[in-house]
Amino acid sequence: MLQRKILRYKVMDAHRALVKEGKLLEAREILRLLRKGHIKLGLDDVSWNVESLCEKLGCKIFYSSRGYTAEVRI
Numbered sequence: 001m002l003q004r005k006i007l008r009y010k011v012m013d014a015h016r017a018l019v020k021e022g023k024l025l026e027a028r029e030i031l032r033l034l035r036k037g038h039i040k041l042g043l044d045d046v047s048w049n050v051e052s053l054c055e056k057l058g059c060k061i062f063y064s065s066r067g068y069t070a071e072v073r074i
Contacts (some may be wrong), residue, residue, distance in 0.1 A: 007074055010057050026050050038073040
């Protein structure tokens with residue numbers, strides 16, 4: 001439980017940093033992740049940036065069988 005809260009705070013900090021840098025599309029995806037607890041990502045540049053950021057933060061990432069989509073969970 002404590003690990004999940006720490007991860008949420010890390011994701012919140014990442015969201016704030018993205019907004020300050022002006023990467024608003026990535027920040028919107030991260031905000032959806034915070035609100036829902038999970039998001040699906042495709043193959044576009046924004047999704048790749050969000051996926052790599054979430055991987056660095058330690059979020060759980062699940063890939064579809066064909067590899068076209070990834071699901072990120074907190």
